[in-house]
Amino acid sequence: MTTEYAVRATGVGKTFPTKAGDVVALTEVELTVSAGEFVSLIGPSGCGKSTLLRLIADLDGATTGELEIFGKPAAKARVDQDYGIAFQQAGLLPWRTVGGNIALPLELHGMAKPDRAKRVADLAELVGLSDFIDRFPDQLSGGMQQRVAIARSLAEQPRLLLMDEPFGALDEMTREYLQGELTRIAKETGAAVVFVTHSIPEAVFLSDRVVVMSPRPGRITDIIETPLGDARDEALRESPEYFERVTAVREALHGTPVERANER
Amino acid sequence: MTTEYAVRATGVGKTFPTKAGDVVALTEVELTVSAGEFVSLIGPSGCGKSTLLRLIADLDGATTGELEIFGKPAAKARVDQDYGIAFQQAGLLPWRTVGGNIALPLELHGMAKPDRAKRVADLAELVGLSDFIDRFPDQLSGGMQQRVAIARSLAEQPRLLLMDEPFGALDEMTREYLQGELTRIAKETGAAVVFVTHSIPEAVFLSDRVVVMSPRPGRITDIIETPLGDARDEALRESPEYFERVTAVREALHGTPVERANER
């Protein structure tokens, strides 16, 4: 077999040149994500979570270091559609129906119409939106929109899912519901997931490992194992091990120097 | 003394007439908030939290029932400036400096300039933004903006603070920091607070009582006491009583029938 790693970052750094001078968004990132593994990135605003995810997705290029996705350069992995991606904003095209939005990547890659319809139906089923295929995004709730976005990211059966705060804009109840859905879907598809979040409970609930980051310059300060087993259900949220892991992540986070409380 | 209640709602209901028919946003709400008490409203999206807050603030009028703020009708309390209010979006006027934004209500009510400057300085001090009085909102972080909004809501020393998800748009770390600040400020000013949130930990951390609501029609389904004492600090977040109360609120929330998971 070619590789056991979905993502492998060595010495990755990213500097944005701006008018006001260079912004070091990320330095010396060392990270591996195994195939099928669920890894969350957590950290205060501006610590480079999104930047790291965008480098993995080849939406930006790394300034230094090396980044391999399933053993290939990020750009190649993108062209090969080795990953699916979802953002905080569902980012649905408002002029396309639910079905049309899910079908978008398939259409772009020339899948034939009947196959496409079949796949879209399956995906809609997977995220529980079979009845809504012909609706337009503005007729859906925020949670439903985000589920469409997840279905879209899964359209080409990627082995890696990249998600940047996909539940950030949702209310807590919907959020918890979708967290459950996501663990189920991740398990069903067997994809590795890199998941960016602000929420400690969310990170702990979902992940096999939580990567704690710190800003100025953005870097990884800690990686916390959260081996809570396969049953990620409501009961888990009230279990002592869960609270214990939440506390561990909180402490790792607070261990990062809070530079200027004023700027919060 | 005139009354011991900051807010007293009896049989309050609110129906919005819309083109598609009447929307019952709230029915039969019975709620009292004592002077100096901190009460959170929690519940899924659309359960009427904001509506209830807006009725208290006299931004909308109740359809049925009676609402008294410090023993007066809501409209009178608004005109008397008995409350301060803050929203999810800080809602600062972008063309006014921090100082100008805090001073806005004082200006509108004709406070003389020197008095105003003094009061603005005190308020900026209170929220830790003394160095930023001449900055414009776009030069501040989200957390700082929200602190300005809180300072503004406190400008006229209201005995009641109304807050609609004031930390909803902030990242978790900033959020936790501001939660600490808010408990401090609430204590210092002795104001009663009605606080709308989606976050169970936030509600538990801040409140004396958590009011659990449920949608269709919006109503109060449970009120949970959270007597965690006066020390609302970081240690509390990792204490067993805290987890226990979080679990209690979660269960109260989930006890509310989830009508259509699909629509999340």
Next chain:
Amino acid sequence: GPAADPGSSEDFEPLTSIKLQLQWLPQSQFAGYYVALDKGYFEEEGFDSVDIIPSGGDIVPQDALVNGDVDFAVAWVPKVLGTLEATGAELTDIAQVYQKSGTLQVSFKGDGVESVEDFEGKRIGSWGFGNEWEIFAAMAADGLDASSVKVTTQDFSMNALLDGDVDAAQAMTYNEWAQILEVENPATGELYQPEDFDVVSYEDTEGAMLQDAIWADTERLDDPAYADASVRFLKAVTKGWIFARDNPEEAATITYDAAVAAGEGGAFPVGPNHQLWQMNEVNKLIWAGGDFGTIDEAAWAKTVKGALAAVNQDGLPLITEEPLESAYSNDYTTKALAELEEEGVTVGGEYTPLDVVLTKGGQ
């Protein structure tokens, strides 16, 4: 009809301040009025202030007069006849300054437009907006109606003819005709010569109509003060035109200077040489052998006949009935000329045309 005895010696306060509406930009076409102003003839006739208001836009002289914006107006007879019938207003032509029509239809030699009957099927240029009636009247006399030609609205320049956009363009002898002759002929490198063109002069057709006339408000003429002012006004104007006849160069210069000085920032008239050409041509139209300003019954009748016959491109006629009798009166000119004779002014006389050499660009 108009007051039988213009300017009878009843008691009235004489008018001392009047306004005259022209029908185009300040130029030698209106030299007589500017000369009268410059030489003090209006003052001599008891006017303290005379306002000469140019047009050139959508200001229609007869409308300004009907509305009472001005006291007298210079306008072409057919245009006024149309307005009078359409609005039911009453105006009186109290002096026919131009005795002859100055309108031409100009085409390049060889294009086969040598007479009105040749118009058929051709593209004919006209300024429109009331300047087109002579064309339709002349065509009507030849049994043509407007639908037998294509009419193109000319703009301010003569480019439509020079570029071949029209087969024959409308031109005034005193203005556009000169503009054409101020253009270099690319074939020769010299200015175009009159021989390069076929010219239909409406004066020689059944379509000929009376042009620049001085109009007064018919109803107001019953007011002895206004009637008196009309006579005095005509006296001054007559003196102005006589001066322009006898001193065309100086009259052209006076007009040019007045045009340049008019308004704050000045007007921007065609050059002095062009003004002299215009003065020369205008004099030929005014001094045609009869008494100055006197309406020739035959010419009037011809104008009315043409106006009744002409139909425009929308199929609408200019007028459908004979105009009222009050539409013209020689009484005021007659009186003015008589008084001038009495005062020793020789009104009669011939104009001796100059030979104006045009220059490129008309500067």
Next chain:
Amino acid sequence: MNAVQSLPGWVRFAAPVVVGVLMLGLWVLVVDVLDAAPRALPSPFAIITEIGLRFGIITEDMAITATNALLGLALGAVVAILLAALAATFRPIDGMLAPLVAAIAVVPIVALTPILNTMFGASSQFGRMSVAAIAAFVPVFVNVLRGLRQTRPVHRDLLRASAASPWQTFSVLTLPTALPYLLTGLRIASSVAVIAALVAEYFGGPADGIGTAIATYAKSGRASLAFAYVAGGIAIGLALFLVTGLLERLVTRRRPV
């Protein structure tokens, strides 16, 4: 979004009618009752009579002006879309076009028409069409250029992540995003094009169309006929405005989420 939308449908319909009737009443009062208006402003009754009487020639001229306006609108819009696409793609072209578009936006028709008539021939309608085209160009260009720049970062990221080709990105994202802006531009341009085509007739060209007729009859004492033609011009402008407005509504029906 729009406060008016919250009014009941019949009020939204009745309100302008009431205002129209009030204005008409005022007009009748001033012209017919008080007789206080200049002759150039005719009575509405006279105008209506003329419309009835001359309906044939008015509609004939309307057809000519409307054709000029429509063809001009189409031409101006096509050129505007092409140039806006260039400007959106190449910053320098944007910079180079900026002063020229600003200049085109302020050039008066009085100055433009004689030039275009001389360039394209005074005996064809083309001079007028190009005046209409130039007038329509500006709002379409400005709006399309803005529209082409409205693609949201999240959508751009999505297409990049989907390894979409530049052409796919354009057709799937950029174009649909710009479409409502194009229609807004067209709606504004439609009335501008009619006015431009109409006013251009004042300054030369074939002796037909609404503008020629307005001037002809306004200057020969037939104010009511002239205003009957003005009504014809308004009808063309409104028709185009309503059609493009409807198209715009149709396309912007889906609110961005």
Next chain:
Amino acid sequence: MTGRARGALWGVLGVVALLGAWELYKFLGPAAGFVVGATEGETGSGVMLLPRTNDRAMPHIWDMIARLGASASGGNTPPLYVAVITAGLTTLGIAAVGWIIGIVVGSFLGAVMQRWRLAEAGLLPWIVVSQTIPLIAFAPIINTIGTQASRGSAFDWPQWLSVAIIASYLSFFPIAVGVLRGLESPDRMHLDLMRTYAAGYWQTLFRLRIPAAIPHLLPALRLAAASAVVGAVVAEVSIGMQGGIGRMLIQLAGQGSSDPAAPWGPTIGSVALGLVAAGTVALIGLTLKNYRRGEQTA
């Protein structure tokens, strides 16, 4: 090099490119144009695909410039460029008055429509319709009203006032729409906030609605300035007012055949005028940049 300087450089390059294209086309293009589908002997038939390049249609750039330096109307009249500038300033002054009238009327209408939705429903359609009426149809009416007003009273209504009023007919429109949209633009949250402060209509207007409207007002004011100039030029032509650039345009256009470069003077002048007017307003806008802070964040 700053972004602004670079922008200006590209702009200059754009103008140079246009002038180059003009001369290049004049050099290459057919003098009499290129017509297809013409019927023999039928003047003006066919479709002209390529425009004419002869000197009447397209004078050389350098001829236009040389003409600007030559005497405006022969004799001892000042150079054409001086005449253009003098006339331009006259028109600019009148347009400024028209602009201000437009602002007053437009703001009033916009504010009324914002205040009462019923007024918006009733007025806005007519305001839109008003802009489909050609100026030239009613310019003489305004002029007549003016002369009649000054005749009947002590007030002397100068002709330029008619021009200004006609110009304001074009300029009030963007203002009315801009004010309406601008005053509507505050977030619901800000309006709620003002309500919690028990602020009345006027307080809300001055503290919230007007400042929030400024980003909408600046483009409206700019558009109105350009419209006022165009309106003033057209009105000058229409009512035959002397001294302005509109009058100069038609007077020199009369010499377009024999002196084809002459009309380009006022043509360029009128475009420059519009640019100056719009540019000046844009500069005023720069002083209000604090009120545009919302544009980046929002």
